[in-house]
Amino acid sequence: EIVLTQSPATLSLSPGERATLSCRASQSVSNYLAWYQQKPGQAPRLLIYDASNRATGVPARFSGSGSGTDFTLTISSLEPDDFAVYYCQQRSNDNTFGQGTKLEIK
Amino acid sequence: EVQLVESGGGLVKPGGSLRLSCAASGFNFIPAWMSWVRQAPGKGLEWVGRIKSKNDGGTIDYAAPVKGRFSISRDDSKDTLYLQMDSLKTDDTAVYYCTTVRWGSAWWLGHWGQGTLVSVSS
Numbered sequence: 606e607i608v609l610t611q612s613p614a615t616l617s618l619s620p621g622e623r624a625t626l627s628c629r630a631s632q633s634v635s636n637y638l639a640w641y642q643q644k645p646g647q648a649p650r651l652l653i654y655d656a657s658n659r660a661t662g663v664p665a666r667f668s669g670s671g672s673g674t675d676f677t678l679t680i681s682s683l684e685p686d687d688f689a690v691y692y693c694q695q696r697s698n699d700n701t702f703g704q705g706t707k708l709e710i711k
Numbered sequence: 712e713v714q715l716v717e718s719g720g721g722l723v724k725p726g727g728s729l730r731l732s733c734a735a736s737g738f739n740f741i742p743a744w745m746s747w748v749r750q751a752p753g754k755g756l757e758w759v760g761r762i763k764s765k766n767d768g769g770t771i772d773y774a775a776p777v778k779g780r781f782s783i784s785r786d787d788s789k790d791t792l793y794l795q796m797d798s799l800k801t802d803d804t805a806v807y808y809c810t811t812v813r814w815g816s817a818w819w820l821g822h823w824g825q826g827t828l829v830s831v832s833s
Contacts, residue, residue, distance in 0.1 A: 639819050641756070648808055648823035649748075649756065655815040692756055696817040700758040700774070 607631050609693050609703035617711040624680040626706045628693035633673045637697040640669055640678045643705075644689045652691075653678065685710075713737040715809050715824030722830045727799050733792040733809030733824055740790040742766060744812035746820055747783060747794050749805035757805070759783075759794070761812070776802075799831045 608631040618624055628638065636656040641649040651660040653669035656676060666681040680687055688710050693703040719731040733745070744767070747759040760773040762783045771783050782795040792809050806826040813821030 637817050641820070648825055649820070650823070651813060651819060651821055654813065654819040655817070658815060660813065660821070694756070694758075694820070696819065702756045702758070704755050 607634060607695055607698050607701055609695055609701055611691075611693060611703035611706045613706060614704075615707045615709060617709050618683055619711045620683050620685055622683050624678075624683055624687070624708060626678040626680075626691055626708070628671075628676040628678070628703050630674045630676075630695055630697075632698075634695040634697035636672050637695055638669075638671070638676050639694045639696070640667075641692045641694065642687075642689050643692065649692065680708075683708075713811065713822040715811070715822060717807060717809055717824045717827040720807065720827030720829045722832065723799055724833055725799060725801055725831055727831070728795070728797045729799065729829060731794040731796070731807055731809075731827055731829070733794075735790045735792065735809075735811075738811070740785075741787045744818060745783075745785065745792045746810045746812060747792075748808045748810055748820060748823075749803075750808070750826075751802075751805045754805075759807070761818070762792070796829070799829075801831050803829060804831045805829060 610629045612627045638656045640653040643649040657669045690705045714736045716734045742764045746761040760783045763770045780798045784793045808826045809824045811821040812818045
């Protein structure tokens with residue numbers, strides 16, 4: 606099973622700052638990686654698929670990069686609505702999620 | 712607007728059964744691949760299974776922890792997805808989400824329902 610490790614577990618930033626979230630795979634997943642956002646009490650929402658493609662309606666401040674084993678989700682300038690938990694998911698071999706990164710207001 | 716509404720959750724004893732439903736609207740259900748994902752209280756996401764459209768063979772795949780106990784089906788005449796859960800264990804306690812599939816270079820979890828809570832406890 607491919608294990609996805611997300612870091613940091615918690616990221617404390619202020620609105621307007623840049624956020625960089627990491628997802629590392631235990632073996633190469635090529636570009637078969639997605640990112641999801643989950644706010645408290647809500648269902649997750651697809652943000653990025655195929656490592657770097659924004660899903661419909663996702664603001665341009667969200668971007669994904671990486672391939673192989675190292676991936677990054679970048680939020681260029683944090684809005685108050687962006688504070689949430691973010692999960693990465695791989696679909697190269699079966700289907701696994703990372704443990705999540707909580708992005709909290711500093 | 713895509714809407715997915717899950718129902719059927721509740722409290723059940725270990726070893727019991729439960730059937731979840733997911734009513735879909737706002738898109739063409741017949742050609743859609745659909746999936747179930749669960750989230751234990753305070754924990755992360757876990758994929759449960761996926762069903763292809765009948766036109767694509769209707770193949771169903773399951774995650775290892777639920778294989779042999781859970782069964783996914785669909786009724787295209789009712790635009791409804793189902794998850795039959797048998798031999799339930801306390802570890803199956805979670806919010807269960809149904810999702811659409813969004814295609815890229817692989818299939819991803821597109822739209823999500825609001826979820827339904829399943830509690831397995833004696």
